Amino acid sequence: MSLSISITLNGRPHDIALDDPRVTLLDLLRERLDLTGTKKGCDHGQCGACTVLVDGRRINSCLSLAASLDGAEITTIEGLADGEALHPVQAAFIEHDALQCGYCTPGQIMSAVGLIAEGHAGDDPERVRELMSGNICRCGAYHGIVEAVLEAQKTIAQQDKRRAAA
Amino acid sequence: MNRFDFIRPASVAEAVAAASEPGSAYLAAGTNLLDLMKIGVARPGRLVDITRLPGLDRIEWDGDGGVRIGALVRNSDLAHDERFARTFPAVAEALLSGASAQLRNAATVGGNLLQHTRCAYFQDTASACNRRVPGSGCDAMQGENRLHAVLGWSDQCIATHPSDFCVPLAALDAVAEVEGPSGRRDVAVDALHLLPGDTPQARNALAPGELVVAVRIPADAAAFAGHSRYLKLRERTSYAFAVVSAAVALEMQGGAIANARIALGAVAAKPWRARAAEASLEGLRPTAEAFAAAADIALADARPSGDNAFKIELARRLVARALSLASQGTPEDMPALPASPFSTIPGATNVA
Structure with a gap:
């Protein structure tokens, strides 16, 4: 079963084909897009290490299925700084x-x-x-x-x- | 996590049709469901993603001042809606006392209503649990059960419902609008969650495929806006489920209580409405004696299900405290620690 989603990630559009609907946003970022700044702590929404912004709001990316995020705008820690200038x-x-x-x-x-x-x-x-x-x-x-x-x-x-x- | 089919329906009707297949589950934010799937407690063969369904994310006011909250409204959006928080302050306070800011940003109104118990034995697939596997037994009975139910439990299940939001909703006669294979119907929030009895696996009154599409709070509940509180005792200051909680609302007329509402949280498998205690307050002046007597009535049927007799006295004191605070008026601003009885304001009492 293949699912496709389009997201904007740190300001850049991405079209992603998901081979598995079980992929969380956290695993998508870390395992498939090589954005390892977002951390996996508890993987159950209890620790907050995986916090990212989805459509400008902070959420736990470990408890969000990537397949449900078609059209979303996502900001991770890698997208905060403006070049060399820190946020x-x-x-x-x-x-x-x-x-x-x-x-x-x-x-x-x-x-x-x-x-x-x-x-x-x-x-x-x-x-x-x-x-x-x-x-x-x-x-x-x-x-x-x-x-x-x-x-x-x-x-x-x-x-x-x-x-x-x- | 088991494999599953992922369905993205375009309408409520399509969603209901898809979820009427056995083994299906609705997916909203997933903050509870995904967690349960990761630990193997929930194993749906099909997820019906309702997050993109149109029209379910609105807060709508009717001409009388009642409100209809779409099932996909996020907990934080509802709590911070200015008119909503002003009209139903105990509901806003309950919402803001639940979970963390991240979870409140994601979790939906419908998902909050339908969340599962946090009983550790329900969540542990190696334990016996009649709620998870009917007939397997209940390891909570002889286990770590200090936070379990003191009202409405059975010898099959002593789990509690964990929601904060549902407690003031039950107190204010809120109604869930449900769409299902045989059409639309209303279910009172007070009747939505079932006590365990002999069938703890039947946790709510919804039939297979039925979807909560909205929650309505009737206009007359706005009469309590000036004297409402939600209080929640936790084992740490923030980001914890309730040990016990209480939603109270008073309608004051000429210095006397014209109407009272009381509901308790974390004491039973459903939000626990205390109607006899409410009736005992009608016409009385707001005194400590009246509140203590009402609290006694509210907990009259309570009995420990394990090492949790302390919850009964704690709940009694919390009801009395919440009534006392509500009688002094709803706070003008949301407290820094919503629902906490432990004020950080100098001079305020921290002793119930």
Whole structure:
């Protein structure tokens, strides 16, 4: 049984023929498109390491069947930076030591990008912690993660303001 | 995961026809189903992908102020819909207390209603489970069962329904619109999930092929908007299923309770509506004594199914606490920790 889907991945169109309907978005990215930045942690939607944006919203790619995503626009960690210029969330994670081993980091960053776009946290660290609770960090870098999310949110707001004024 | 046929129907009618074949399952976001397929608990021979069906992703208001929520509306979109959250605040709070932001972005209204129990023995194919394999027994009875049911359980099954969303829906008399091989019908959310009895495998009132296409909340439920809460006790602050939860809604008139609604979550195989407790509050002033008495009535029939007697007292206190908080008025803003009884606001009490 062959299923075909067309997706936009990190800004570029892809036509993909799936030989097996069981392929999750996570496995499609890692095993078939060689985008290994998105990590497989628990593979059950509990850890958040596989977080990507689908149509601008953060989801767990391990719990999404690729075959159901025809027409979707997908952004992974590989699609965030603008050439050599890091995305503000990436820069803030480095600045605030928001990682130790780094395995959860792509998921944390994609989740933070989604959180900032959703716009429900304000500048309240409690809301950031609550809204980042779908991303587990076994090294326990949570303190830096919350700081990084809050700073990146400010940076992005300033960028948006400058862009609106320009 | 087993192999399966993947069907992409173009209409509800096509979907219903495809899913009426034995061994079929509907696929919406898949946040519960795919997980169950990965662990071998669900083994559908055919998945009917309904995610692209037109017209099921809308929130529509009728002239009276009732709402019809399409089955494919995502949990987060519903919770953050400004009018919806203002009109049915306990439902929004329940939604935001469930799962994680990623899962809420994906999970649908219909999928939330029809999710399976998180009983560990149901999820472990090496364990006996009457719900998964009828007649095989119930390993939960002699197992780790501190989080299992205290109401409505049977000697066949002590699992609970895990949904937060369904608890205020049951309290507010919400109705599921169901489309099936023999047409469209309404099923009250309170009647959608079945208690286990002798047939725990029959977990809900849907016939094969039937599809939830929408959920309606009646206009009169909006009368509770000013005095509603959903409270949820968890074993960690966030991203956990309820140990016990309570949705309460009060209609206040002249300082007295004109109408009360109470439903409990994580205590039974369905959201547990406490009608006798509701009736006990009518006409009373909102006092601690009245709330404690109502909570006693709500849990009067509860009995432990294992090492979970503590849940009964916990549920009693949570009902009383939720009633007390609701009587003080729905919070103006969604709390930073939705549904948490543990406030981070300085000065607020954390003792029930």
